[in-house]
Amino acid sequence: MYERLETAENPEGLRRVVVDPISRVEGHGKITLLMDANHEVRQARLHIVEFRGFERFIEGRPYWELPVLVQRLCGICPVSHHLAAAKAIDQIVGVDQLTPSAEKIRRLMHYAQVLQSHALHFFHLASPDLLFGYDSELGRRNIFGVLAQFPDIALQGIELRKFGQEVIRCLTGKRIHGTSAIPGGVNKHLSRSDRDHLIAWVPSIVVAAKKAEELSKRLFLSDPRHQSFATIQSNYLSLNREDGAMDLYHGGLWLKDQSGKLLLRNIDYRSYADLLREEVKSWTYMKFPFVESMGSSEGWYRVGPLARLNNAAEIDTPMAEAARRDFISLAGGRPLSATLGYHWARMIELLHCAETVQLLLDDEDVLCGSLTTVGEPRPEGIGVIEAPRGTLFHHYQVDDQGLVTRANLIVSTTNNNQAMNESVRQVASCYLDGHEPDEGLLNHLEVAIRAYDPCLSCATHALGKMPLELEILNPNGERNFHISRNVSDASSSI
Amino acid sequence: MRPPRFERRREILVFAVGNESRGDDGLGPLIKRHLEKSLVDIPSIDFLEDFQFQVEHVYDLMDRVIVLLIDAHLQLSKSCRLEQVMPIRDPSLTTHALNPAGLLWLYETVVGKMPPPTFLLAVQGQEFGLGSGLSATGLQNFSEAASWGGRLLREPDLSFWIREAGRGEGGA
Numbered sequence: 001m002y003e004r005l006e007t008a009e010n011p012e013g014l015r016r017v018v019v020d021p022i023s024r025v026e027g028h029g030k031i032t033l034l035m036d037a038n039h040e041v042r043q044a045r046l047h048i049v050e051f052r053g054f055e056r057f058i059e060g061r062p063y064w065e066l067p068v069l070v071q072r073l074c075g076i077c078p079v080s081h082h083l084a085a086a087k088a089i090d091q092i093v094g095v096d097q098l099t100p101s102a103e104k105i106r107r108l109m110h111y112a113q114v115l116q117s118h119a120l121h122f123f124h125l126a127s128p129d130l131l132f133g134y135d136s137e138l139g140r141r142n143i144f145g146v147l148a149q150f151p152d153i154a155l156q157g158i159e160l161r162k163f164g165q166e167v168i169r170c171l172t173g174k175r176i177h178g179t180s181a182i183p184g185g186v187n188k189h190l191s192r193s194d195r196d197h198l199i200a201w202v203p204s205i206v207v208a209a210k211k212a213e214e215l216s217k218r219l220f221l222s223d224p225r226h227q228s229f230a231t232i233q234s235n236y237l238s239l240n241r242e243d244g245a246m247d248l249y250h251g252g253l254w255l256k257d258q259s260g261k262l263l264l265r266n267i268d269y270r271s272y273a274d275l276l277r278e279e280v281k282s283w284t285y286m287k288f289p290f291v292e293s294m295g296s297s298e299g300w301y302r303v304g305p306l307a308r309l310n311n312a313a314e315i316d317t318p319m320a321e322a323a324r325r326d327f328i329s330l331a332g333g334r335p336l337s338a339t340l341g342y343h344w345a346r347m348i349e350l351l352h353c354a355e356t357v358q359l360l361l362d363d364e365d366v367l368c369g370s371l372t373t374v375g376e377p378r379p380e381g382i383g384v385i386e387a388p389r390g391t392l393f394h395h396y397q398v399d400d401q402g403l404v405t406r407a408n409l410i411v412s413t414t415n416n417n418q419a420m421n422e423s424v425r426q427v428a429s430c431y432l433d434g435h436e437p438d439e440g441l442l443n444h445l446e447v448a449i450r451a452y453d454p455c456l457s458c459a460t461h462a463l464g465k466m467p468l469e470l471e472i473l474n475p476n477g478e479r480n481f482h483i484s485r486n487v488s489d490a491s492s493s494i
Numbered sequence: 495m496r497p498p499r500f501e502r503r504r505e506i507l508v509f510a511v512g513n514e515s516r517g518d519d520g521l522g523p524l525i526k527r528h529l530e531k532s533l534v535d536i537p538s539i540d541f542l543e544d545f546q547f548q549v550e551h552v553y554d555l556m557d558r559v560i561v562l563l564i565d566a567h568l569q570l571s572k573s574c575r576l577e578q579v580m581p582i583r584d585p586s587l588t589t590h591a592l593n594p595a596g597l598l599w600l601y602e603t604v605v606g607k608m609p610p611p612t613f614l615l616a617v618q619g620q621e622f623g624l625g626s627g628l629s630a631t632g633l634q635n636f637s638e639a640a641s642w643g644g645r646l647l648r649e650p651d652l653s654f655w656i657r658e659a660g661r662g663e664g665g666a
Binding site: 075124142143144147148151152154155158159161162163165174175176177197200201204 | 588590
């Protein structure tokens, strides 16, 4: 739809506008625009500037290290990588079905992590734009503004995150980078005392999650602009159960197009390599996955909460299911394509996670029962899971010694790469065309990116030292305009 | 009635931050574990460790009488320093490495009341490289800081801690 803005014809002579870094996202990225003399946008790109290299440096490592190693990909969603790798390793050790206890413990860990990740994103990263408006005063449109005006909302977010982290700590030993999943199972049960502590706490978490869902719905519906802002038409990919119900831990691949037509139904994700291709472009380190049979122009898709809500036939917890029906009723039977709908979808998932954690804590299988299964070794394993940000693929091949010979990871945010670029181009077309870009307008671009809750990883920035600087250079490379933004004084200077 | 999430909570919190994979940055967690073993006869202490201060640690501070934070430091002139931490609005809140004063400010802002009296035991480190162990300096300072921490926790009286903090750097 906006592919014409990927590469400008005759970029010489165009003015370059850069947003670097993108603020209030996890990790580092930048947006560049090329604009002509009439302030028309001729090119808009989202660049991911980080290179992690995990797929190369885990080659040669023994497979049993992988669930621990790959957690270091991220400090926000390490459990997702831990479990995706564990699911792949299960296959390598010949296990296709875990014991009930092992699967429920993994599910408990996973749903707690999605809960805390979603809470962090909504309350601390996205909420300033939604509560105050995309182009509201810069001095207020940040977490300090939320704390000043809505401290109760901030505290709610903190408690939700705390609870999720506490569940993870009880299961893995640490809030971040703990261990639980092992080949063919898990290494311990939840202790009865920890379970009793958490199960007494969880009812208030479900209440808080419901309030968060209601808030996000109210904010989404409060402004008609939200329905069209950054909105693009796309396919939607997710895991679902065989009956089409949402399942964040395991399922088959489902793909719907923008009209809601089912293109793929419950495909075994171990055949993902026959289905998907990844395109590389020179101007970003992040690849562009697409469905090969549809081609790169038509075969890209969105993943994550919006895709999962659009694809799910049902959510198997009652309050979240009621919210899902509300959500899908908006689009009259078609998938909801509004990009800002991600925020509401994310909170519906948060509610689902809270309800699911409550059910699992009440299940004796997490306290006792066999934890591991064995099988015949295999040379390859593929693990796919619905991480907070979308479908996550881990694929490993090993030699006779169990050492990794090849690894391929398609990280959730990578799946959304083309979609994020399209959303940036939509916003650039609708809001920036014909206007001199100021901070408020440029924040519109960031709002589009934030909706996807991208995890761009956070390996390289200097802690606490992240000024935002905007320079406009003329075709001769001379600076025409300069504006900087520092969070500590929350003001801009020219 | 205490809310369910605080049912197991004790009056004193010892909270250490640091990354053991980074040399002397692991001093905080190591001291915390030493204190946990050596003070097993004191039932009123909760021990906590994490890589960094995060927003959810607001909850860990609730319902406490006194808090001791332990963290490695780059630029002390002596082995360790005890200081009382006061809430200060700080941009570190917007990063994934909140500092103690910012954490207390966040507590005050969202909870609506002053945080419990909180003290930071900062321990001088020398080597912070990835994969390195404790340096000789770190090992020496570990002993002094652990000793000081033990004395504080055996007398968890606010006026005593304030006097100790007034001694500045040192600890012996």
